[in-house]
Amino acid sequence: MRGLNEMEFTRQQIDAVFPKVADVIADALxxxxxxxxxxxxxxxxxxxxSIDFLDLVFRLERAFKVKIPRGKIVEDAxxxxxxxxxxxxxxxxDAGLQRLRExxxxxxxxxxxxxxxxxxIPRLFTPETFCKVVLRAQxxxxxxxx
Amino acid sequence: xxxxxxAFTFCDRITDYVPARSARATFAVPATLGExxxxxxxxxxxxxxxxxxxxxxxxxxRPVAALARDVRMHAEVNPGExxxxxxxxxxxxxxxxxxxxxxHVAGExxxxxxxxxxxxxxxxxxxxxxDLARQFxxxxxxxxxxxxxxxVGAHAMETIAADGxxxxxxLHVPVDAPYFVDHFPRRPVFPATLLLDHAIxxxxxxxxxxxxxxxxxxRVHNVKMRDFIRPGEDVVLQVTKVAPGDFDxxxxxxxxxxxxxxxxxxxxxxxxxxxxx
Numbered sequence: 001m002r003g004l005n006e007m008e009f010t011r012q013q014i015d016a017v018f019p020k021v022a023d024v025i026a027d028a029l030x031x032x033x034x035x036x037x038x039x040x041x042x043x044x045x046x047x048x049x050s051i052d053f054l055d056l057v058f059r060l061e062r063a064f065k066v067k068i069p070r071g072k073i074v075e076d077a078x079x080x081x082x083x084x085x086x087x088x089x090x091x092x093x094d095a096g097l098q099r100l101r102e103x104x105x106x107x108x109x110x111x112x113x114x115x116x117x118x119x120x121i122p123r124l125f126t127p128e129t130f131c132k133v134v135l136r137a138q139x140x141x142x143x144x145x146x
Numbered sequence: 147x148x149x150x151x152x153a154f155t156f157c158d159r160i161t162d163y164v165p166a167r168s169a170r171a172t173f174a175v176p177a178t179l180g181e182x183x184x185x186x187x188x189x190x191x192x193x194x195x196x197x198x199x200x201x202x203x204x205x206x207x208r209p210v211a212a213l214a215r216d217v218r219m220h221a222e223v224n225p226g227e228x229x230x231x232x233x234x235x236x237x238x239x240x241x242x243x244x245x246x247x248x249x250h251v252a253g254e255x256x257x258x259x260x261x262x263x264x265x266x267x268x269x270x271x272x273x274x275x276x277d278l279a280r281q282f283x284x285x286x287x288x289x290x291x292x293x294x295x296x297x298v299g300a301h302a303m304e305t306i307a308a309d310g311x312x313x314x315x316x317l318h319v320p321v322d323a324p325y326f327v328d329h330f331p332r333r334p335v336f337p338a339t340l341l342l343d344h345a346i347x348x349x350x351x352x353x354x355x356x357x358x359x360x361x362x363x364x365r366v367h368n369v370k371m372r373d374f375i376r377p378g379e380d381v382v383l384q385v386t387k388v389a390p391g392d393f394d395x396x397x398x399x400x401x402x403x404x405x406x407x408x409x410x411x412x413x414x415x416x417x418x419x420x421x422x423x
Contacts, residue, residue, distance in 0.1 A: 030368045030410065049372060051212045055263050058237075058244055070241060 008105075014038070014131045017064070021131050024059045028052060038128045039106060050122055056130060066137035073133065074121050077103040087118040104129060151281055152294025154325035154337065156190030157197065157231070159289025160282075166202040169194050170232045171285070174292040177226035184219040184363070185343035186298075187229065187257040191247035192339075195233040195262065199243035201282055202235075205275035208330075209243045209264030211338040214369040216260040219362075227251045233259075240266055272330040298325055303344055303383075312386040313352045317344050321378040336375035341383075341401055341409055342366055349385040349397040349413045361395060364416035371409045379403055388412070 018038060026033040029046050042048040057068045077100055078086045086096040092115075100121065101112060106128035162170040171194050175182045196209050223229060233247040243266070247259035269275045284290055302318040319336045326334035346363050354361045375381055382402045389396035394416060401409040 027368075030370075030412070049370075051263070051265055051370075054242055054265070055213050058261070058263065070239075 009135050017131050017134050020063055024063050028055050028059055036127055039126050042125050043123045064134050068137045090118055092116045092118055148296050148324045150327055154328035158292045160285045168234050169198045173229045175225050175227050176293045179225040182223050183343045184257055185339040187223050187249045188217050189339040191231050191249050191259050194231045195245040198235050199238035202238050203240055205278045206269050207240055207266035208269050208272055209266050212265050212371050213263040216367040218258040218365045221256050223256050272333050314384040315348050317381045319379050334377050338371045345383050345399040348383050352385050353395045353415050360418040361415040362418040365414040367412050369411040373408050
């Protein structure tokens, strides 16, 4: 398993996919591409809704010719943490918050407020979150094809 | 006429069906109608995708219109014509259906649906799974009797404001309308396609002001339905020019109830076809 402080992807890797990801996001959300910053909150800054995340996944699959598992961002964030250890009664636990800060390292810490409802995790997603989704899919592609 | 599977169901018979993948169906537009707007052609195509996706998951969920990247409206469908509907379902499961669709008449494409996405909602909240399964079997077999649809009736829409760049109007959704029998029996919802049809009428009034260069709607794109509109609600539609091109005007549509944004879309126009003398 990845160490807590180990960067999953380099800045160069993220910067390499960002222009196309931003293009897809701007097209999907009907916003100006100039408004799509790496650290914008998709929901709060760009007016996205949960259905948009599913739409983004479909569009990113086409743009990057990769297969992206559905609804896996939160599941991936949880990693090997049991669901009961990640959230209790709909609220993310301290251990869960620690995992989120690590997994969503692109999200400024002050944006991860406590208590955090599990249902509000998508409010944290940024364009960089989806850059990482694409990079993970690209990384997993050869193994899947083998 | 009308009634269940007649009031707002646009499929007479499913002639080809590959489970979870594709389907082709026919729908004869009753000759007695005054018109059959392109939005209803899109509705018919979307409903076919809904049948395929619901059948795939044993009718325990039903998709609702949420996102459409592009709905291209090539030409009107006239009462008396028979639609052939085709859908290619790229993905469907308990969460959502993602599909492409086409509607044509005698081989000529009239409406094309590109990249449509509908989230699945629990069927028991909206309809009877058993009843739908029986209707699907009928459609895949002998088919249903054609000619049951007799229109959606008139809706009150009053202009609130209008200038050269934008128009807004209040659309009153009736408390009771025949189409709620089908859409949906257990929880009536104002159909997204009817909302778009009214938005198109408003946008046309905004754009088509030059008699020498009439325009027609050529596409509705980036459609996003954010929430359900219920019977009896008043919706404020606003259309604003975003690209006042000579031939390809584009209008942004927003539908709101109070401060709540219910739907957004862009409506594109093209020069109307001029009939040869």
